[in-house]
Amino acid sequence: MSRKTLIPIGPYHPLQEEPELFKLYCDGEIVKDIQWVTGYNHRSIEKLSESKTYEQVFFLVERICGICSTSHPFAFANAVEEIVGIEPTDRAKYIRSIIGELERIHSHLLWVGLAGHFLGYNTVFMWAWKYREPVLDLFEMITGNRNSYAMFRVGGVRRDIESDKIAAVRKILADVKSKTDLLTGAVMDDPVIHARLKGVGILTKQDVIDYGAVGPTARASGVAIDVRKDDPYAAYPLVNWKVITAQAGDVFAKAEVRLLEMYESISIIEQCLKGLEKEKEGDIMVKVNEIPEGIGHGRAEAPRGEVFHFVVSDGSNSPARHKIRAPSYVNIATFKKSCVGQTIADATITLAGVDPCYCCTERMAVVYDVRSGEKIMNARELIDRSISRSHDLMEELKKSK
Amino acid sequence: MGNDPIIVKLKDQFKTGILEVTEKNQKRIIVTINPDSLPNIAGYLYRDAGFRFIIASAIHTKRGFEIHYHFSEDSAGLILNLHVILDRNNPEVESLSNMFNASNWIEREMHELFGINFLNHPNQEKLISEGNWAEGVYPYRKEFKSNSEEKE
Numbered sequence: 001m002s003r004k005t006l007i008p009i010g011p012y013h014p015l016q017e018e019p020e021l022f023k024l025y026c027d028g029e030i031v032k033d034i035q036w037v038t039g040y041n042h043r044s045i046e047k048l049s050e051s052k053t054y055e056q057v058f059f060l061v062e063r064i065c066g067i068c069s070t071s072h073p074f075a076f077a078n079a080v081e082e083i084v085g086i087e088p089t090d091r092a093k094y095i096r097s098i099i100g101e102l103e104r105i106h107s108h109l110l111w112v113g114l115a116g117h118f119l120g121y122n123t124v125f126m127w128a129w130k131y132r133e134p135v136l137d138l139f140e141m142i143t144g145n146r147n148s149y150a151m152f153r154v155g156g157v158r159r160d161i162e163s164d165k166i167a168a169v170r171k172i173l174a175d176v177k178s179k180t181d182l183l184t185g186a187v188m189d190d191p192v193i194h195a196r197l198k199g200v201g202i203l204t205k206q207d208v209i210d211y212g213a214v215g216p217t218a219r220a221s222g223v224a225i226d227v228r229k230d231d232p233y234a235a236y237p238l239v240n241w242k243v244i245t246a247q248a249g250d251v252f253a254k255a256e257v258r259l260l261e262m263y264e265s266i267s268i269i270e271q272c273l274k275g276l277e278k279e280k281e282g283d284i285m286v287k288v289n290e291i292p293e294g295i296g297h298g299r300a301e302a303p304r305g306e307v308f309h310f311v312v313s314d315g316s317n318s319p320a321r322h323k324i325r326a327p328s329y330v331n332i333a334t335f336k337k338s339c340v341g342q343t344i345a346d347a348t349i350t351l352a353g354v355d356p357c358y359c360c361t362e363r364m365a366v367v368y369d370v371r372s373g374e375k376i377m378n379a380r381e382l383i384d385r386s387i388s389r390s391h392d393l394m395e396e397l398k399k400s401k
Numbered sequence: 402m403g404n405d406p407i408i409v410k411l412k413d414q415f416k417t418g419i420l421e422v423t424e425k426n427q428k429r430i431i432v433t434i435n436p437d438s439l440p441n442i443a444g445y446l447y448r449d450a451g452f453r454f455i456i457a458s459a460i461h462t463k464r465g466f467e468i469h470y471h472f473s474e475d476s477a478g479l480i481l482n483l484h485v486i487l488d489r490n491n492p493e494v495e496s497l498s499n500m501f502n503a504s505n506w507i508e509r510e511m512h513e514l515f516g517i518n519f520l521n522h523p524n525q526e527k528l529i530s531e532g533n534w535a536e537g538v539y540p541y542r543k544e545f546k547s548n549s550e551e552k553e
Contacts, residue, residue, distance in 0.1 A: 039529040047541060082429070212454050212503030225453070231428065231478030297429060297471070297480050310458045310469065323458035325507075330456075333506060 004032055006400045007344060009351070011040060011393060015118060021393075022335075022351060029343045034335050040389075049322040054080060054154060054291055057319065061309075062148050064326065067110060070103045071302030072324070073152035075309040078233050079298025080154050083313050086286050090238070091279035092156035094272040097235035099143070099151055100300070101265040101272075105176065106135040107303035108258040111355045112187065115255060118352045119196055124187060131179040138172050141165065156285035163281060166273050177266050184259045197252035201338040201350030204249055211334045215305020215327050216257045217354045221249035227301040239271040251353040258355075291317070302327055304355050328356050405430060407450060407474070407481065415442050428477070431469070433484040436494045439470075442483060443497050446472050452481065454503040459511045461543045465489035466517055470497075470504075493518035496525075514541040 010021035019040035025033040045064055049057050061072035074096065081087065088096070109132040116124025136146045142161050143149035151157050161169070187193055208218045218225055226243045228236040244260045246253035291313050298309040305327030312321040331354040338354075339347045408422055408430065418438030423431040434442055446452040452472040460467045470483040487494055496519035498505040508519045509528040516539040519525055527534075539545065 042529060044540075082425075209453070210502050212501065225475045230473075230475045231480075295431075295469075297482075299480075306455070308455050308471065310456075310471065312460060321458065321460045323456070325456035329506065330503060333502060336502075 003027075006397065008397055009348070011037070011390070015348075016114070016352070016356075020356075024339070024344065024347060026344060029345075031339050031342050031344060031347050034339045034347075036332060036335065046322055046324055049319055051318065053317045054319070057322070058152055059150065061324065062150065064324065066147050067107050068103060068302040068304065068307070069148045070099050070151065071300050071307045072309070072326075074100060074234070074300035075298040075307040076311070076322075077152050077154060077298065078300060079296035079309045079311040080291060080313075082296035082298065083294045083311065084154065084288055084291060086155060086288065088156045088234075088286055089279070089283050090235070091160075091276060091281075092284045092286075093235040093238070094275045094279065095157045095161055095284065096152070097239070098161065098269050098272045098276075099139075099149060099157075100234065101268045102135055102139060104265045104303045105180075105262050106132050106139075107355075108262050109135070109180075109183075111258060111303075112183065112255065115251075115349065115352055116187075118349050119193070121193070124183070127183055127186065131176065131183060134172050134176055138169060141168065153285075154291075155288045158284075160282055160284050161276060163277065166276065169273060170270070173266060173269060177263075180259075180262050180266070187255060187259060193255075194252065197250065197255065197349070198248070199250055200346045201251045201342060201353050202249045203334055203338045207334060207337040208249075211337070212330045213305070213334050213354075214330060215302070216254055216261070217305065217331045217334065219243065219245045220253035220257045222247045225306075227299045227306045231299055233300065235272055235275065236268075238275060239268050241268050241271075251349055254353050254355075291315070304328055305331060328354070332356050407479075408432070410450070411442065411445070414445065418442055428479050430479065431482045431484050433486070436485045436487060439483065439485055440495045440497065440500070443470065443472075444500055446481070446483075447501055450474070451476075454497070454501055455480070457504065457507050457511065459515045459517060459541070461515065461541065466492040466515060468494070468511070468517070487517065491518075492516065493520055495520050496522035498522055513539075515539055516542065 004025045004027055007024040007026055008021060009024065012019055021037040023035040024031050045060060049060055052060055057076060058073045061076050062069045064072050109128045113125045113128030116122065116128065139149060140146050142165060143151050143159060151159060203217065203221050205221050205223055208221045208223045214225065222245055224243050224245045229243050241264045244257050244264060246256050293315040294313055296311045298311070300307045307327060308325040310323040311319050314320040334354065335351060338350050342350055405424065411432065412419060415438055418435045418441065419432060420435060421433040425431065447454065452474050455471040455473050457468055457470045464486050466487040466489065468485050468487065472481045472483065473479065474481065485494060494517070496508055498508055499521060506528055508522055509525055511517050512519060512525055513527045513529060
């Protein structure tokens with residue numbers, strides 16, 4: 001057996017600036033195996049959720065991820081509303097879908113930018129992030145925040161989109177659309193990007209089914225799953241749109257799916273704005289008195305794929321169990337298929353290809369150290385532990401060389 | 402109740418394995434099964450009926466350890482839970498990871514956080530803490546007290 005070289009990416013990703021560690025086992029330039037290490041930044045949100053009231057959980061799950069910070073409250077609201085057995089008003093549904101789709105646009109723009117950055121194509125990076133900015137301004141205008149919008153609650157939304165704001169939303173949206181045209185043209189017609197991304201990091205249809213991958217990762221491999229279509233919620237059954245798929249399964253196909261999805265999102269928002277004008281202003285809440293005993297399943301299509309929340313209620317004012325499955329949890333596992341056999345240079349963009357969101361996977365553990373039965377942990381000790389962990393890792397890496 | 406075509410097929414094929422069927426509505430079905438028949442029923446859903454494995458949720462209750470295996474039939478928007486109840490003192494069940502990779506991580510996670518043993522799992526190592534917790538301490542069990550709770 002030949003010797004393999006270990007190339008670490010992480011524990012702090014140099015480009016994505018998030019804590020994770022990919023261990024690439026390479027033979028020459030070719031990646032032969034890959035292992036993934038997480039757990040550097042656990043927050044135990046599932047356990048925390050059991051100690052919060054239903055109203056508070058919305059603010060908690062919103063903080064799972066800063067990029068898809070509306071998908072988790074969306075799925076949680078769907079789950080709790082299934083337990084209670086209510087439906088929000090049409091106006092609340094439209095507002096929910098508008099927030100969800102605006103988020104998809106800004107998240108996809110962010111990914112396109114980062115992908116360009118990974119390739120060393122910084123023009124794309126700067127364009128995409130510049131064009132993303134008006135979307136965040138739009139968020140600030142209608143929700144009050146650029147991120148973590150705090151719009152959702154059981155039975156509806158917290159804030160209305162008043163009629164006098166709709167014209168301004170349309171104007172910014174039209175602007176975003178023309179900029180998206182520019183960007184899509186620049187990416188899709190660029191021969192360098194074609195040469196760089198086509199045939200790289202291919203994920204077959206069978207791999208997608210085996211790993212249960214979701215979102216653009218699955219749709220780029222020809223698996224047309226989208227919760228918005230399959231299990232419709234909010235305003236998605238009330239508007240016309242189509243699921244974008246591609247067949248190749250490579251990184252280029254993933255980029256294509258994301259870019260084209262932005263147009264669908266813009267179209268959905270435009271239709272929702274029309275819907276809003278028909279509904280009575282201020283009619284955004286259905287009153288909920290108590291959450292009965294029962295279980296609820298909530299799904300929402302986040303920019304990265306299906307978010308799944310499972311809530312068990314025992315009739316009290318906080319969940320008895322709250323399981324969260326974020327899309328990257330299943331998408332990141334597919335690296336075992338897509339990266340092996342690639343060169344190291346291609347592996348980095350393949351790793352970025354599923355738009356991995358490490359906070360999606362970092363929700364589980366408790367920070368308390370329980371080695372040797374002791375449960376003391378103050379800030380100083382946490383820092384010491386982090387330093388000693390880094391030393392251990394460095395030693396480990398030295399040994400495996 | 403129980404008239405959904407998939408329920409009829411399951412009841413037909415796995416008579417003894419199925420203990421109870423709860424149909425919340427057309428899109429949410431919970432099937433409580435005997436843990437021994439889990440691999441067969443899950444295999445039928447995945448291979449023959451075209452279901453996708455979403456995730457599994459473990460719960461620590463008075464009855465012991467319960468796991469809901471969530472499966473999705475995307476063309477119908479259906480979520481079907483295979484629900485098993487495991488023994489309180491010796492929770493173990495056959496792993497599904499040899500059938501599909503989607504359950505590999507979540508089984509490791511449930512092993513780590515709840516102490517449920519998955520038989521024949523290809524690699525039942527810790528997923529999250531990478532071995533820097535004490536052995537045999539499971540933070541998601543109800544009897545686990547965190548630091549701040551213990552001081553009270």
